[in-house]
Amino acid sequence: MTVKRVEDLAEGDVVGADVVNAQGAVLVKSGVPLVEKHLRLLKMWGVEKLKVDDGTAEEHGGEMEAMLDAAEAEIKARFGPSLDNEVMAEILRVAVEQRAAQMSAKEQT
């Protein structure tokens, strides 16, 4: 998942999260591949940025990245020098992702 400015969008980009106007009405639903009509609509409503699903699990640029950094700082220190083992490296990677997801869920409630 990545965040793009509307002027950088191209036809075929897949919307990563529902785009809503100030009244909460959905302008474009998550998962829709953008066509010319959507691009016009987004500009008309003054939308500046939106999430685009680029096939990656992480969301670059934004709160999620900050949470991943915070989770890594919290968990990595507990591992010591055993990270040269590929299983331990995978456990750390998953633990960081799951911790960041927990932090994000907590923030939204």
Added chain:
Amino acid sequence: MTTETVEQKLSELAEKVQRLPALPTVYNRVTELMNDPKSSAAEIGGVVANDQAIAARLLNIVNSSFYGFKQRINTVTRAMTMIGFRGLKELLLALSVLPAMKDDSTGGPFNGRSFWMHAVGVAAGARAAATLLRIPEPEAVFTVGLLHDIGKLAEYQFMKEEFLVALEAAHRDNRPLHEIEKETLGFTHADVGCLLARKWQFPDNLIEAISYHHTPALATKSPAQTAVVHLADIIARAKIMGDMYDSRVPPLDQRAWELSGLKRNQIAQLMQDTEKEFEKGKAFVAIIRESG
């Protein structure tokens, strides 16, 4: 530390452990009956039902989200049908041991609540791994995970000062507690847990997991289960389940990993499942501790 000093300390500790009260009669009686081919399910059910306090707690747990049965279970005999003989025995063991151990510390390096949260995390990880690996009766592995660190409770009870100093050092130096214990005391909480497990005549699989969860290559009778508990300990710490003073994630024993039969691409699934099991496990421990 000389060998004589270590031996003397361990022998003093063994004497104190021996003076701990026996587990409730119901656990030993049920174990005897289960080993007796002439005994019947009704007889075993009767022994449990006669101990009303244990029977009530047992039914509370069997009806909790831990098992997730759709229908309400009102009798011990029905519970036995649902969870099996072995499931009943493991449950009785947890019901007998948890209330017997002192864990009243709420502040400082050792905190009873954090201790049990970590124990539930390891139990959850072990149960999740057993389910993923299709090991029969994953609830049995849950009990093993739950009791794996019981030696720490004995250390807290019988050699509090030295135990707390070791915990402080593990925290300060960000090192596994068992390494510090080995250096400063000459033995570890796993050794002390072994004394306790033998005193209470725990089954062999449980004695091995308690004794060798940091050195799983030494397990001979139940190596796969010990390997699963070793791995679950790493996962529970990586997921910060129970924020303990000794928070360092212990190193992985590569042979234990291979023996577990897990693949690297199953780790994310296992860790996700561990989280779900953790929620159910917390309810399990809360029922036992609150009514103990």
